[in-house]
Amino acid sequence: MHAVSEVQQSTPELELIAVGKTFESRAGSTVALTDINLSLAREEFVALVGQSGCGKTTLLRILAGLERPTAGEVRTAGRSLWDGATRDRETLAKLGLVFQDPNLFPWYSIEDNIALPLKLRGIDKSSRLARARELCESVGLAGFERAYPRELSGGMRQRAAIARALSYRPEILLMDEPFGALDALTRDKMNLELQAIAAASRATVVLVTHAINEAVFLADRVVLLSPRPGRIRSITEVAFARPRRLDLETQPEFQDIVRELRHQLDEEQ
Amino acid sequence: MDRDRLLKMLPWISTPLLLILIVGAWKLSTTWFEISRFVLPPPEDVAVTLAELMRDPEVWLVHARITLLETVVGFGFALVTGVLAGAVLGRVFWLERAVRPVVVALQVIPKVALIPLFVIWFGFGMTSKIVIAAILAFFPIMLNVLLGVRSVERGHREVMRSLDASRWQTFQSLDFHSTLPYVFAGMEVGIVFALIGAIVGEYLGGNEGLGYMVVVSLNALDAPQLFAVIILLAALGSILFFAVHAVKRLMIPWHDSVIESSIS
Numbered sequence: 001m002h003a004v005s006e007v008q009q010s011t012p013e014l015e016l017i018a019v020g021k022t023f024e025s026r027a028g029s030t031v032a033l034t035d036i037n038l039s040l041a042r043e044e045f046v047a048l049v050g051q052s053g054c055g056k057t058t059l060l061r062i063l064a065g066l067e068r069p070t071a072g073e074v075r076t077a078g079r080s081l082w083d084g085a086t087r088d089r090e091t092l093a094k095l096g097l098v099f100q101d102p103n104l105f106p107w108y109s110i111e112d113n114i115a116l117p118l119k120l121r122g123i124d125k126s127s128r129l130a131r132a133r134e135l136c137e138s139v140g141l142a143g144f145e146r147a148y149p150r151e152l153s154g155g156m157r158q159r160a161a162i163a164r165a166l167s168y169r170p171e172i173l174l175m176d177e178p179f180g181a182l183d184a185l186t187r188d189k190m191n192l193e194l195q196a197i198a199a200a201s202r203a204t205v206v207l208v209t210h211a212i213n214e215a216v217f218l219a220d221r222v223v224l225l226s227p228r229p230g231r232i233r234s235i236t237e238v239a240f241a242r243p244r245r246l247d248l249e250t251q252p253e254f255q256d257i258v259r260e261l262r263h264q265l266d267e268e269q
Numbered sequence: 270m271d272r273d274r275l276l277k278m279l280p281w282i283s284t285p286l287l288l289i290l291i292v293g294a295w296k297l298s299t300t301w302f303e304i305s306r307f308v309l310p311p312p313e314d315v316a317v318t319l320a321e322l323m324r325d326p327e328v329w330l331v332h333a334r335i336t337l338l339e340t341v342v343g344f345g346f347a348l349v350t351g352v353l354a355g356a357v358l359g360r361v362f363w364l365e366r367a368v369r370p371v372v373v374a375l376q377v378i379p380k381v382a383l384i385p386l387f388v389i390w391f392g393f394g395m396t397s398k399i400v401i402a403a404i405l406a407f408f409p410i411m412l413n414v415l416l417g418v419r420s421v422e423r424g425h426r427e428v429m430r431s432l433d434a435s436r437w438q439t440f441q442s443l444d445f446h447s448t449l450p451y452v453f454a455g456m457e458v459g460i461v462f463a464l465i466g467a468i469v470g471e472y473l474g475g476n477e478g479l480g481y482m483v484v485v486s487l488n489a490l491d492a493p494q495l496f497a498v499i500i501l502l503a504a505l506g507s508i509l510f511f512a513v514h515a516v517k518r519l520m521i522p523w524h525d526s527v528i529e530s531s532i533s
Binding site for chain 1: 422424425427428430431432433434438442443446447449521523524525528
């Protein structure tokens with residue numbers, strides 16, 4: 001978890017080298033991201049924050065291989081994610097992605113949704129369902145294995161989406177505002193669970209969020225992005241011991257960090 | 270809670286009531302207004318004729334069977350070609366653009382006007398009716414599938430893409446399931462259209478089928494039989510529609526249209 005000091009010695013788990021993204025359209029070109037340099041150590045938890053339109057989602061999509069950078073390179077454990085226009089399959093297999101929407105398939109039961117990545121990997125039905133049930137248990141969906149997504153609440157659907165991303169034990173978990181659509185209370189609860197899940201799965205996590213306190217609560221480092229063009233404005237280390245509890249948010253040290261980040265965000269307007 | 274249950278039961282109560290009301294009004298109008306029996310026979314006459322028809326093996330083994338066969342075979346052709354054409358046109362954008370004006374033109378032609386032509390081309394037998402049934406059922410199926418193929422959710426596609434799924438895997442887990450509700454929407458309209466095609470085809474040519482029986486009853490000014498055959502046709506249409514609907518419930522139990530429909 002606190003492997004930041006090791007970054008210099010070993011190969012970073014996830015590395016962005018001078019990454020840039022320019023969108024071309026008939027109206028002209030828009031620079032969404034420019035010169036993003038960032039290294040993540042194994043099992044590190046990094047949050048990307050910034051105003052809407054700062055390119056944080058684009059950056060995550062680049063990390064996930066859904067968007068191709070127009071400049072620079074993305075590497076995981078030293079391997080480049082993109083080779084020309086094709087994605088490195090071995091690298092992709094190590095990534096788990098959770099979207100803003102749960103994006104569950106309505107025709108599959110919860111367990112089938114969670115087991116989908118395993119099905120695509122050709123794992124036989126009984127072992128993939130066993131894994132799905134085990135995950136249902138660990139994300140608090142026990143008893144809902146056979147339910148359809150439409151029968152679940154928003155928070156439960158997002159848990160299922162997280163379980164789906166965890167099903168194949170990805171080394172890197174990428175999350176794009178996974179709890180953005182949830183109410184504040186559910187969100188707090190989900191953040192606590194996310195912390196536990198991240199620790200248990202020993203995954204390296206990149207979380208995109210616009211909620212500063214959520215970022216500070218969860219992350220080892222908070223990366224603040226500035227808009228137009230999207231670039232890294234600051235990187236803040238958050239050294240609170242884990243597991244963190246919700247009352248951490250009432251501590252002055254916590255609030256100082258949040259205040260400083262909020263100040264930086266406000267300066268941009 | 271109770272209101273919901275009442276709302277669910279409502280059609281089961283209201284439908285028999287409405288039927289009784291209609292038959293009652295029918296009966297009353299025949300006795301009070303002295304409407305000619307050739308125009309509106311009393312319901313009991315129709316019931317007697319209907320019972321006779323239903324006891325007559327020729328009605329089942331020849332006429333009903335022929336109409337059913339024409340409808341189902343025509344619908345089958347429409348289903349296969351409609352799904353294929355819809356899927357191809359949905360995926361190949363330039364092709365869809367190229368043929369769109371022709372498709373629209375074909376669609377707006379009142380296709381029943383073409384029936385005499387099919388009778389000339391395919392004869393007075395079952396073939397011409399099958400062709401008509403197939404053509405009528407083809408368009409709703411094809412158009413629905415075309416729409417369905419294009420309506421796959423972007424987010425779902427990205428899930429498959431982020432999981433590095435192959436094209437075939439994406440089809441199996443995503444496109445197929447996502448398009449199925451549209452296929453069934455097309456089928457529900459298509460089966461009714463196929464029956465219409467078969468009946469109108471029988472009106473215009475041939476000497477078999479329930480549509481032919483309608484024409485015979487009309488020529489004989491046998492109003493009770495005319496009504497009875499119409500009732501048989503209505504029953505046939507309902508059975509076919511609910512058969513498709515039942516398959517739909519079986520195949521896509523997860524879909525809104527299945528969960529929200531309280532009929533059958």
